[in-house]
Amino acid sequence: MEGDGFTMTWEARSVNSRHLDVKWRLPVMVRSAEARFEKVVRRFASRGRVDISLNLQVHREGLMAVTFNAPQAAAMLDRLALFAQARGDAFSPDYNRLLSMNFLWDDAGAELDEAFITRLEEGLADALEDWNRSREAEAVALERDMLERIVRLEEWTAVIQERAPQIKEDRFAQVRERLREVLARNESELDEQRFLQEITLLSDKLDVSEEITRLNTHLGRLKELMRSGGDAGKRLDFTLQECFREINTCGNKVQDAQISHLVVDFKNEMEKCREQVQNLE
Structure with a gap:
């Protein structure tokens, strides 16, 4: 689903179980909203082992409630450049790969935009409705x-x-x-x-x-x-x-x-x- 300055993809997988057990895979920037997402899940599920993941692409800088460890990233790229030079290979860094390196990102501790989180909750609800239709x-x-x-x-x-x-x-x-x-x-x-x-x-x-x-x-x-x-x-x-x-x-x-x-x-x-x-x- 498209939002204002971001694109989200929710995915839910589940198997039956005696109790409700939700496992999350969330981007660092929205992990603080996990409790709110949990309430959304409980509207649609009463039991089962449910694995829920969110793929989030943010296009608007104001939504990024995270900090980036630039010094460590720079050091990693410098070492790779030296390694490539020693082997006689050309080196062109793929900065998109840094997005998937969770250890380079951290929660900035700032309050998340309410409209942003509400939109994520709506996307999760839509995904869970589809999930229940599949189960039915x-x-x-x-x-x-x-x-x-x-x-x-x-x-x-x-x-x-x-x-x-x-x-x-x-x-x-x-x-x-x-x-x-x-x-x-x-x-x-x-x-x-x-x-x-x-x-x-x-x-x-x-x-x-x-x-x-x-x-x-x-x-x-x-x-x-x-x-x-x-x-x-x-x-x-x-x-x-x-x-x-x-x-x-x-x-x-x-x-x-x-x-x-x-x-x-x-x-x-x-x-x-x-x-x-x-x-x-």
């Missing part, structure tokens, strides 16, 4: 990706819910057949009452209806949180942990090859969701 665009893409994954998780949950009762019946039949074989070898008869007791215990171990109910509830909660707006990252992460607990229990209870493959895929998708959640505020 990224969030829309992340939301779409997350919702697609959640739908896939719901479909796999439905498959487990449909398959689990048949697995239980198959397991009952296997247990009955094995008992008959063992008893036949020992010339004994099956005690139906004892068998029913064992089947009841086995049924409890194989039943995943409660886990499926809770899992469906958690998946529905994930979609609600995605659409609720606000700071949902932590709640999404917690809900994903609950989903992981339920699907892990299902995998331990239902010993079936097809279900085991689904559980592995389920966990893999949830891990991807957790990685995405780390990028959401």
Whole structure:
């Protein structure tokens, strides 16, 4: 952006974080205004590691609230000239390079022009508005990706819910057949009452209806949180942990090859969701 006697370029980079942590790269002449710039940032950001830099080109001398260490600069140029002369090379100093040598510049301690600082604050605000628009665009893409994954998780949950009762019946039949074989070898008869007791215990171990109910509830909660707006990252992460607990229990209870493959895929998708959640505020 152009100002009255200066040109400014603000740049903001950020990654997600639990707290707001702002790192500044400012020219020496405006470092005293850092606290004011910090207040501007807090209007646009509540958390995250934010690196903000300002490239400032001043065309009007009255704005320069800095002092230049001319003796040190002259000594440096003289030494370079002697070095070039000793090598037989022509030496033509590039004075623009001195602008980037921070050790040659210092804050003059003078009050900065209020209109100048106000204009810098306006430029920073514009940059942060653009920064937030970029973050919102990224969030829309992340939301779409997350919702697609959640739908896939719901479909796999439905498959487990449909398959689990048949697995239980198959397991009952296997247990009955094995008992008959063992008893036949020992010339004994099956005690139906004892068998029913064992089947009841086995049924409890194989039943995943409660886990499926809770899992469906958690998946529905994930979609609600995605659409609720606000700071949902932590709640999404917690809900994903609950989903992981339920699907892990299902995998331990239902010993079936097809279900085991689904559980592995389920966990893999949830891990991807957790990685995405780390990028959401």
